[in-house]
Amino acid sequence: MSAIRLSVGGPRADIRLDRPEKLNALEVADLEAFAAALAEVHAAPGVRVLVVTGTGERAFSSGVSLGDVATQDWSVNPLTALCDGLEQFPLPTVCALNASVYGGAAEIALACDFRIGVEGMACRVPPAALGIHYEPAGIARAMRRIGAQWTRRMFLAAEAFDAGQLLAMGFVDRLVARESLAAETDACTERLACLAPLAVQGMKQSILEVAEGRPDPEAAQARIAAAWASEDLREGLAAMREKRAPSFRGR
DSSP: OOSEEEEEETTEEEEEEOOGGGTTOBOHHHHHHHHHHHHHHHHSTTOOEEEEEESSSSEEEOOBOHHHHHHSOOSSOHHHHHHHHHHTOSSOEEEEOOSEEETTHHHHHHTSSEEEEETTOEEEOOHHHHTOOOOHHHHHHHHHHHOHHHHIIIIISOOEEEHHHHHHHTSSSEEEOGGGHHHHHHHHHHHHHTSOHHHHHHHHHHHHHHHTTOOOHHHHHHHHHHHHTSHHHHHHHHHHHHTSOOOOOOO
């Protein structure tokens, strides 16, 4: 049975890693199911924010199953493909880290726009201790998020990090008590869901292009023009004048 659980409710979709008896370890088939869930969320009308989380108090995920690591042909890396798709997903993404993070699961977290962690969590990416050369795309993703020196410590030294270090390096945006994670995630997603979708999605794309060193001024100008011409802009200005909350429709 797949470890991937998808639920959609109102403007929010949740993808849950659900194999707690194995620390939510992911098999190659789960990576494919995760990618399929992303496509389903993208096609779902009215969804404005995606949450990625795990089940249990022991791990968000222990990464890709070592059995699959040993037996699969990794010349085309399905984890890289998934994380590329997650990072480039047009909607804002929130990773609610319910517990510690290991291996390739760290890259899944880093592919999300926002990360909320819990006190007492830890993270370790151990490929160097196993004789595995991690995919360069994943290393580059880490460098964009946490900088070169933390990336060296994470990948070259296979160092284990505690919650305070994860906050300091920017792996997580904030730390909360475990019992507060659901409420903090709800507050974050509600805040994002209330914003103008065209503007949010357009600026996310601009951030991605600049962070990856591939700015596209023409595409950015087209997104800016679309936002200026949108019903959402008129609604936002009207709401400000009338001192009420805006009701954006994404057009």
